[in-house]
Amino acid sequence: MKIIAVVQNKGGVGKTTITKMLAEWFSRHEKKRILALDLDPQCNFSRRFLTMELDPTDPHGILPPIHPDFDPNDPDEDPTWGGRSSSAAIYTGQLVVPYATHLKGLDILPGHAALLDEVERVRRDDVQQRVHNALQRWLAYPEVNEAYDLVLIDTMPSKGPLTVSAMRAATHVLIPTEMEQQSIEGLVNMLQLWKRENFARADQSEVNLIGILPNKVRKGVSLHEGLYGSLMNDPSIKPYMIPMQLHQRVGYAEPDVPGTHPASVFDRPKSDDVRKEAEILVAYVEERVFG
Ligand SMILES: Nc1ncnc2c1ncn2[C@@H]1O[C@H](COP(=O)(O)OP(=O)(O)OP(=O)(O)O)[C@@H](O)[C@H]1O
Numbered sequence: 001m002k003i004i005a006v007v008q009n010k011g012g013v014g015k016t017t018i019t020k021m022l023a024e025w026f027s028r029h030e031k032k033r034i035l036a037l038d039l040d041p042q043c044n045f046s047r048r049f050l051t052m053e054l055d056p057t058d059p060h061g062i063l064p065p066i067h068p069d070f071d072p073n074d075p076d077e078d079p080t081w082g083g084r085s086s087s088a089a090i091y092t093g094q095l096v097v098p099y100a101t102h103l104k105g106l107d108i109l110p111g112h113a114a115l116l117d118e119v120e121r122v123r124r125d126d127v128q129q130r131v132h133n134a135l136q137r138w139l140a141y142p143e144v145n146e147a148y149d150l151v152l153i154d155t156m157p158s159k160g161p162l163t164v165s166a167m168r169a170a171t172h173v174l175i176p177t178e179m180e181q182q183s184i185e186g187l188v189n190m191l192q193l194w195k196r197e198n199f200a201r202a203d204q205s206e207v208n209l210i211g212i213l214p215n216k217v218r219k220g221v222s223l224h225e226g227l228y229g230s231l232m233n234d235p236s237i238k239p240y241m242i243p244m245q246l247h248q249r250v251g252y253a254e255p256d257v258p259g260t261h262p263a264s265v266f267d268r269p270k271s272d273d274v275r276k277e278a279e280i281l282v283a284y285v286e287e288r289v290f291g
């Protein structure tokens with residue numbers, strides 16, 4: 001089983017957009033069995049695939065819908081289960097029940113704002129066992145490991161415990177970045193986290209860096225071209241740069257609008273630039289991850 005974590009502590013760089021593209025590509029075109037995990041309390045990834053609900057106990061909170069398999073009248077139903085499941089359950093020890101999506105082969109464990117916030121706030125002394133190592137432990141269970149070919153993890157804009165847990169569990173990481181100063185700083189943070197993780201793993205298997213993906217790049221904008229040039233001139237960064245860019249194009253944002261057609265960049269015309277760039281990206285990721 002391959003596990004890709006998409007990480008970057010700067011917000012808005014395209015983590016969710018890219019995770020969604022990978023989920024669509026690998027389920028629809030490569031017929032892989034995929035589990036997507038939303039580790040972000042904002043639940044943006046979950047909203048693309050499930051009808052999320054407002055949490056009555058939390059004015060800003062979002063939670064997953066009642067699971068279609070939940071039957072409170074079934075005497076065999078787990079009495080501790082309230083009918084919702086989320087990625088947070090991996091950390092809290094509650095029942096973990098992935099949701100099927102409209103895409104064949106793609107299951108999702110959605111976010112749950114209040115519960116993920118709680119996990120992210122776990123105290124220092126037991127954070128390692130309860131959070132950092134919890135996702136890796138859960139993904140190693142044979143019933144999970146054998147059920148999926150690929151796990152995709154969309155993370156929150158943070159380098160906190162949940163992001164560390166994603167990095168710990170991952171076989172591969174992908175770091176999207178905008179060509180703007182704060183995103184470059186976030187990218188450097190993520191490279192450090194990746195190196196620290198490999199150091200901590202010692203003799204265990206390595207976590208591979210798929211690479212750094214320049215996203216939302218605008219041609220002819222000197223800030224973007226200048227920062228891109230400086231990354232390509234930096235010997236500590238250049239080897240990790242994915243040899244392509246996703247440009248700033250409204251076609252990447254359009255599928256975020258509910259009910260929009262096409263709902264996926266891969267449904268755009270073959271000659272469309274958005275689709276062409278996206279296909280180059282997924283082919284690159286596929287080659288790096290599956291060989
Ligand atoms: N190449 C692109 N061109 C145009 N818009 C894009 C592109 N990539 C992403 N976007 C848009 O930018 C916004 C932020 O993207 P996204 O939500 O994927 O970032 P994120 O890193 O997941 O953010 P957060 O850190 O808040 O989770 C979204 O509205 C998305 O549609």
Ligand SMILES: [Mg+2]
Nearest residue numbers: 015016040044
């Ligand atoms: Mg996101």
